[in-house]
Amino acid sequence: PGTGVITGASDKLVIVSPDSGFINKFDLRTGSNVNIGDILFSYTNLDVFHQEKTLNELVLFADRRIVSLEEDQRLLKILLAGEISEESEFSTENKDFFSQELSAYKLLNEYFSLRNEEKNLKLREEKMIEEKNDLHDRLLLLKRKGNLLKSARAPEIEIINNKTEISQIISQIT
Structure with a gap:
């Protein structure tokens, strides 16, 4: 946010406003005395506003990505350690974090698929x-x-x- 200020000499007034933006609040009331250097309004600079918005979105994206990568890492560690029980139990325990975007998801699907195929082959061998x-x-x-x-x-x-x-x-x- 910035401010608009009246500057001038003698009877000649010049209103100076910084770059383009939108006014947030007027600090001037009808009938108020105005002196040189008084703040008349506050505003938000459009360039600064868009930069702030972009940075906030980048921070939110980075936070979500960090959470996603941490969850991916956790799932991959479970997979590498062989601590995976049954598919239905694992899906129920991890349904909040179990996102298809995670690389661990693809590996887990492949793991469960191979495990099911192994069971089927063992049953076939027994038969x-x-x-x-x-x-x-x-x-x-x-x-x-x-x-x-x-x-x-x-x-x-x-x-x-x-x-x-x-x-x-x-x-x-x-």
């Missing part, structure tokens, strides 16, 4: 092992059946069908 065990059990039963068919002198077609089933199971196992 395949179960299936392999079932096929081995079935193979043993078919071999036993083959021995019984031979000892019972079953028709040749049944023995061939049994051998075909055995070869199919062997190909599935390998």
Whole structure:
């Protein structure tokens, strides 16, 4: 803010006002005596006003960025330390700070995705092992059946069908 001041000599008055701006308040009332050097009004210089506004916005942006970077750092430390529990628990605990702008967010999504894929692959492996065990059990039963068919002198077609089933199971196992 600046002030407007009357300066002059003898009967000639000159009003001096600094750079462009807008008047905030008049310090002069109707009928007041005015003397040389009296402050008539206060105003805000437009250049200073815009500079102040820009600086304030920069400070606010920098503050938000600092908070964001600190949160990003905190999340990255948690990720590096391996202190992440389940995705749903982590999201609930960190929902206030969990911003998609953070680089940690992308890494966490990738981490959760890989962890889910790992779980799915382990389940698939378990199912395949179960299936392999079932096929081995079935193979043993078919071999036993083959021995019984031979000892019972079953028709040749049944023995061939049994051998075909055995070869199919062997190909599935390998």
